[in-house]
Ligand SMILES: [Fe+2]
């Protein structure tokens with residue numbers, strides 16, 4: 379007899395044996411729900427993430443930087459698409475998923491609720507925000523749900539220039555005039571802590587993490603990934619002569635990691651709750667784009683119908 | 692496709708060689724319905740355990756780009772070297788980037 383308990387054992391055995399779960403496989407309801415939430419949030423983050431950077435496309439300092447920024451933002455749109463498709467394999471319609479973003483029901487990464495005040499912010503985003511996202515995404519290339527893992531492999535390949543172009547912007551500014559260097563430092567000061575928040579709550583405060591690890595949706599904890607990110611980024615900041623805005627930052631010879639200060643979780647919770655500097659602006663921009671694009675969607679369907687009719691005639 | 696209703700339609704076959712990998716196109720075959728296409732695909736394409744999962748798609752539902760248009764169709768990507776990580780100069784000594 380295959381009761382649910384038995385099915386769950388078979389499911390967990392597959393996961394333990396490092397086999398991927400595919401859309402038509404039996405899976406526990408909670409696994410499906412968990413993934414729908416995680417993948418759709420991830421998709422929304424890619425899409426909303428275009429807004430802060432899009433803010434600088436028309437004002438990039440050179441044609442070269444403009445072309446690069448356009449290419450990056452274009453990639454993020456693609457990433458949103460791969461992930462929305464992965465959500466669809468779990469039996470949720472595309473429309474429903476997007477409606478949940480537009481109505482404010484679904485969440486996206488809080489980092490995109492901060493404003494991009496100067497050109498250096500574009501450097502800081504590529505270096506830190508894409509850098510932090512990459513850490514998470516490299517781990518997710520080995521996540522247990524097949525369509526999600528395959529989307530991640532593609533995304534990671536495309537991400538590889540995002541972080542480098544951002545770091546290059548920062549390196550150039552840091553070597554520039556005192557004013558340019560100050561601008562780079564200011565951007566680092568503002569983006570550092572929100573970037574660390576991207577890894578999510580501390581392990582002690584992350585109640586769903588254990589289940590996600592057991593299901594191998596995640597394979598490294600929030601704190602582990604955050605620590606690796608800090609260790610790597612501190613070195614990169616040193617190389618270009620910028621200072622990480624954390625007075626408690628200190629190399630620990632024993633642990634072979636940096637010790638560092640504490641995240642302001644009140645700020646984090648506030649932004650998640652919708653009270654960050656740009657939450658309302660971001661959601662309004664998405665809704666505006668969606669509504670103003672309605673005629674394009676309608677026209678495309680009408681044109682396809684007309685072509686089909688002409689072909690049949 | 693022929694108009695003769697007794698002629699079986701053509702199906703495109705996609706095989707997933709190992710759990711977790713994508714389904715890849717391997718070829719096509721004729722069959723009367725999807726189930727038969729799957730069984731025939733098993734016999735044609737997985738005799739040496741090449742497969743773990745099979746997708747069949749009616750060939751008439753595959754629409755393709757035109758090879759003769761390839762040059763102009765893909766040339767927008769030709770001058771965008773900045774989409775590749777090697778385009779960027781990293782400062783000396785920077786690691787993990
Ligand atoms: Fe992305």
Ligand SMILES: [Fe+2]
Pocket residue numbers: 454508537540
């Ligand atoms: Fe990116």
